[in-house]
Amino acid sequence: MSLDRVLDRIDADLPEATERLLALLRIPSISTDPAYAIECQKAADWLVEDLKSIGFQADKRQTPGHPMVVGHADGPEDKPHLMFYGHYDVQPVDPLDLWDNPPFEPALEDTSAGQVIRGRGSSDDKGQLMTFVEACRAWIAVNGSLPARISLFFEGEEESGSPSLIPFMEENRDELTTDIALICDTGLFESKTPAIITQLRGMSCEDFTITGPDRDLHSGMYGGIAMNPIRILTRILADLHDDTGRITLPGFYDGVEELTDDIRAQWQGLGFDHASFLADVGLKTPAGEEDRMPIEMIWSRPTCDVNGIWGGYTGDGFKTVLPSQASAKVSFRLVGKQDPDAVRDSFRSYLESRLPDGFTVEYRTEKGSPAAQIATENALFEQAREALGEEWGIPAAFAGCGGSIPIAGYFKDILGVDAMLIGFGKDDDNIHSPNEKYDLESFHKGIRSWARILDKLA
Amino acid sequence: MSLDRVLDRIDADLPEATERLLALLRIPSISTDPAYAIECQKAADWLVEDLKSIGFQADKRQTPGHPMVVGHADGPEDKPHLMFYGHYDVQPVDPLDLWDNPPFEPALEDTSAGQVIRGRGSSDDKGQLMTFVEACRAWIAVNGSLPARISLFFEGEEESGSPSLIPFMEENRDELTTDIALICDTGLFESKTPAIITQLRGMSCEDFTITGPDRDLHSGMYGGIAMNPIRILTRILADLHDDTGRITLPGFYDGVEELTDDIRAQWQGLGFDHASFLADVGLKTPAGEEDRMPIEMIWSRPTCDVNGIWGGYTGDGFKTVLPSQASAKVSFRLVGKQDPDAVRDSFRSYLESRLPDGFTVEYRTEKGSPAAQIATENALFEQAREALGEEWGIPAAFAGCGGSIPIAGYFKDILGVDAMLIGFGKDDDNIHSPNEKYDLESFHKGIRSWARILDKLA
Numbered sequence: 001m002s003l004d005r006v007l008d009r010i011d012a013d014l015p016e017a018t019e020r021l022l023a024l025l026r027i028p029s030i031s032t033d034p035a036y037a038i039e040c041q042k043a044a045d046w047l048v049e050d051l052k053s054i055g056f057q058a059d060k061r062q063t064p065g066h067p068m069v070v071g072h073a074d075g076p077e078d079k080p081h082l083m084f085y086g087h088y089d090v091q092p093v094d095p096l097d098l099w100d101n102p103p104f105e106p107a108l109e110d111t112s113a114g115q116v117i118r119g120r121g122s123s124d125d126k127g128q129l130m131t132f133v134e135a136c137r138a139w140i141a142v143n144g145s146l147p148a149r150i151s152l153f154f155e156g157e158e159e160s161g162s163p164s165l166i167p168f169m170e171e172n173r174d175e176l177t178t179d180i181a182l183i184c185d186t187g188l189f190e191s192k193t194p195a196i197i198t199q200l201r202g203m204s205c206e207d208f209t210i211t212g213p214d215r216d217l218h219s220g221m222y223g224g225i226a227m228n229p230i231r232i233l234t235r236i237l238a239d240l241h242d243d244t245g246r247i248t249l250p251g252f253y254d255g256v257e258e259l260t261d262d263i264r265a266q267w268q269g270l271g272f273d274h275a276s277f278l279a280d281v282g283l284k285t286p287a288g289e290e291d292r293m294p295i296e297m298i299w300s301r302p303t304c305d306v307n308g309i310w311g312g313y314t315g316d317g318f319k320t321v322l323p324s325q326a327s328a329k330v331s332f333r334l335v336g337k338q339d340p341d342a343v344r345d346s347f348r349s350y351l352e353s354r355l356p357d358g359f360t361v362e363y364r365t366e367k368g369s370p371a372a373q374i375a376t377e378n379a380l381f382e383q384a385r386e387a388l389g390e391e392w393g394i395p396a397a398f399a400g401c402g403g404s405i406p407i408a409g410y411f412k413d414i415l416g417v418d419a420m421l422i423g424f425g426k427d428d429d430n431i432h433s434p435n436e437k438y439d440l441e442s443f444h445k446g447i448r449s450w451a452r453i454l455d456k457l458a
Numbered sequence: 459m460s461l462d463r464v465l466d467r468i469d470a471d472l473p474e475a476t477e478r479l480l481a482l483l484r485i486p487s488i489s490t491d492p493a494y495a496i497e498c499q500k501a502a503d504w505l506v507e508d509l510k511s512i513g514f515q516a517d518k519r520q521t522p523g524h525p526m527v528v529g530h531a532d533g534p535e536d537k538p539h540l541m542f543y544g545h546y547d548v549q550p551v552d553p554l555d556l557w558d559n560p561p562f563e564p565a566l567e568d569t570s571a572g573q574v575i576r577g578r579g580s581s582d583d584k585g586q587l588m589t590f591v592e593a594c595r596a597w598i599a600v601n602g603s604l605p606a607r608i609s610l611f612f613e614g615e616e617e618s619g620s621p622s623l624i625p626f627m628e629e630n631r632d633e634l635t636t637d638i639a640l641i642c643d644t645g646l647f648e649s650k651t652p653a654i655i656t657q658l659r660g661m662s663c664e665d666f667t668i669t670g671p672d673r674d675l676h677s678g679m680y681g682g683i684a685m686n687p688i689r690i691l692t693r694i695l696a697d698l699h700d701d702t703g704r705i706t707l708p709g710f711y712d713g714v715e716e717l718t719d720d721i722r723a724q725w726q727g728l729g730f731d732h733a734s735f736l737a738d739v740g741l742k743t744p745a746g747e748e749d750r751m752p753i754e755m756i757w758s759r760p761t762c763d764v765n766g767i768w769g770g771y772t773g774d775g776f777k778t779v780l781p782s783q784a785s786a787k788v789s790f791r792l793v794g795k796q797d798p799d800a801v802r803d804s805f806r807s808y809l810e811s812r813l814p815d816g817f818t819v820e821y822r823t824e825k826g827s828p829a830a831q832i833a834t835e836n837a838l839f840e841q842a843r844e845a846l847g848e849e850w851g852i853p854a855a856f857a858g859c860g861g862s863i864p865i866a867g868y869f870k871d872i873l874g875v876d877a878m879l880i881g882f883g884k885d886d887d888n889i890h891s892p893n894e895k896y897d898l899e900s901f902h903k904g905i906r907s908w909a910r911i912l913d914k915l916a
Binding site: 203227 | 777
């Protein structure tokens with residue numbers, strides 16, 4: 001059977017596949033820092049050459065920012081046309097002194113938990129991206145061609161807000177429209193269960209400063225009579241949650257949907273261990289709405305968190321200042337059909353209604369994004385789930401994801417293409433942090449998973 | 459009459475008196491910065507020499523920190539022995555770029571509101587300190603000696619927490635014990651009415667950090683289920699006041715006394731304009747307890763203010779971090795017989811009772827001080843009040859002061875000496891800020907005020 005031969009080939013080729021990934025990891029393609037723009041070009045060039053060597057038609061497409069890489073390979077016309085998306089850019093590496101080895105001198109390392117590929121981008125997202133490329137390479141090596149038409153779409157701005165993405169998708173709509181999009185930028189559930197992410201939370205953010213007195217005051221002279229902006233701010237923020245953990249903004253829960261019985265049963269079946277999930281980060285009790293399953297709090301309930309707060313004197317010692325200003329950054333994770341603009345409007349009305357006469361507020365606006373609820377009716381979802389279960393020996397889950405991955409929504413909204421989010425990262429991969437790694441197991445079984453998925457889908 | 463001749467002498471000598479003050483202001487005696495320790499020695503030396511030139515026995519007394527200056531001059535044994543206290547050290551000058559002229563190149567400046575002496579320390583406290591020295595100089599010049607025994611006690615650590623003060627007072631108890639202590643480190647009421655401060659608020663401070671998760675978390679992964687320390691902190695701080703502006707800590711108001719009818723009537727008679735007091739700093743409505751006179755809020759009611767707050771990401775842009783820690787600096791202004799230690803204990807119990815299981819708090823301790831309620835039964839108070847009224851042409855007030863001036867309490871507690879706080883600063887003197895100034899009127903009429911007070915008291 002040809003799948004077995006492909007899997008054997010993957011196993012045999014693993015050392016070479018690892019070397020190829022290490023070569024890509026050596027290119028410091030940090031997208032957010034203009035000093036590394038040339039490195040982003042180099043990473044794109046490296047991918048174009050590698051894809052061509054397998055047999056893809058591939059080229060680099062310039063944008064106002066970093067280039068896109070697009071590749072196509074022929075396959076049977078009667079099979080679904082598959083798109084694969086990944087990103088070759090990486091996060092900055094600060095603080096450098098917390099890295100045990102230089103971030104762009106990647107290496108295969110032995111650890112007590114097995115071999116890991118260490119280096120910036122190893123998990124997010126070069127390692128994940130290459131799992132699919134390696135699966136295609138093995139398939140072609142064994143069979144001479146792919147089992148379906150496959151297009152590849154690699155972005156170089158994912159870690160810097162993807163400014164060129166939407167225009168590029170709109171300008172290349174026909175070329176990028178396929179039967180399904182496969183996206184490899186997520187993780188295993190609890191680092192062991194393969195998962196297809198079907199619910200992604202959206203986001204609405206507000207960064208603001210409230211001003212009371214027109215200068216900093218001395219609390220000896222003004223304390224008691226002059227209203228302190230920190231007092232106003234803490235009250236506004238404290239009252240965003242009621243005693244049961246619900247968010248109090250009027251209309252906030254509009255568009256939040258209850259879980260279907262089916263999904264609820266499946267999630268209950270995952271046996272999520274919330275106590276150890278919290279204990280891993282030093283916490284004891286969950287913080288969400290008191291009547292919700294912990295897994296629901298993360299995947300399918302909206303949240304409100306203060307991500308930053310500052311005001312007054314914050315240095316060593318004490319100054320009895322009554323400050324002129326107090327500031328905060330507040331973000332809302334959104335689910336279902338919650339409208340980011342409506343949430344923002346409700347927050348602003350709430351905030352402004354609680355400012356004393358004479359106080360002002362200044363907003364530093366950030367763009368919001370709605371949640372993505374991925375319809376799983378497409379039969380390809382069930383086939384992929386089976387393939388994953390066969391590789392990992394554990395039934396795969398349709399899981400939620402607490403974060404926001406806007407690309408999934410763009411495929412649906414701009415191209416009308418369902419996105420299937422499958423990834424092999426683990427919770428301890430340190431993505432966006434020092435000492436990023438990707439388990440060799442994630443890489444190896446990731447490649448094998450894609451081979452199995454290609455076999456099922458085609 | 460000899461007082462008139464003394465006042466004439468003061469008027470005639472004002473240009474020279476101003477020059478002497480400018481000379482003292484040129485010495486950058488910043489006590490909090492060890493780099494300026496030698497300048498504190500120089501300022502003390504300058505004072506010793508100046509006092510000797512008038513006829514005082516004066517010397518510099520070393521301490522583990524900056525030196526004290528102590529001086530004595532004889533006078534009739536049957537008159538009250540007077541002590542005068544001031545401090546020759548000054549605040550740091552940051553931010554330097556906000557000064558129109560270098561802070562230690564003082565000058566007499568013409569402004570639309572009259573002549574001012576501009577420079578660091580001009581008001582706080584070198585200019586105020588010199589008002590008394592100049593009054594003594596004029597008195598001796600005219601009469602050959604002083605009308606009473608006078609001791610002088612100048613400190614060089616007032617702006618850096620006075621670490622040597624209490625030990626020095628205890629070690630020199632006999633030498634420093636007099637019939638009354640005159641302290642010149644306060645201001646005119648509303649910049650125009652002479653005032654003797656008889657109520658000073660005390661202080662209890664708490665600088666603390668609460669820790670929840672043992673590291674910063676990503677709100678995509680943990681938002682909803684993990685409790686955010688900023689949420690806990692804002693709730694703790696917000697609930698310190700109820701809707702009427704009262705402070706909610708159990709037992710907080712223990713020891714807070716109501717105004718006597720006498721004081722209430724006197725304060726009502728001051729015609730304090732709270733609307734313009736607030737409007738001067740851009741505010742519209744008072745913030746204190748809703749059933750209190752505004753002047754009462756500042757002078758005789760306890761307060762709670764958050765002087766600083768920080769946590770999470772506070773830089774440009776947005777990071778959806780769920781931080782491990784959140785911190786604040788909270789201070790309580792105390793009145794009457796409130797016990798700073800009891801207030802601290804109540805705050806800590808309150809705070810800790812509201813931490814979720816698993817959260818911890820770390821305190822960075824600051825010493826508290828009780829309020830000072832100065833008994834005005836001593837006949838010298840009424841005599842000084844009369845003298846001030848004669849100089850300024852407005853009846854002088856027994857006023858409160860929102861701040862804390864611990865020295866007044868030390869004179870009473872350590873030496874058993876009543877302290878009389880009389881000063882000539884104005885609200886716009888910019889003490890502790892760039893462009894500090896002292897009105898020439900404050901300096902001139904301040905000197906004349908002390909001459910009149912000496913005349914009355916002796």
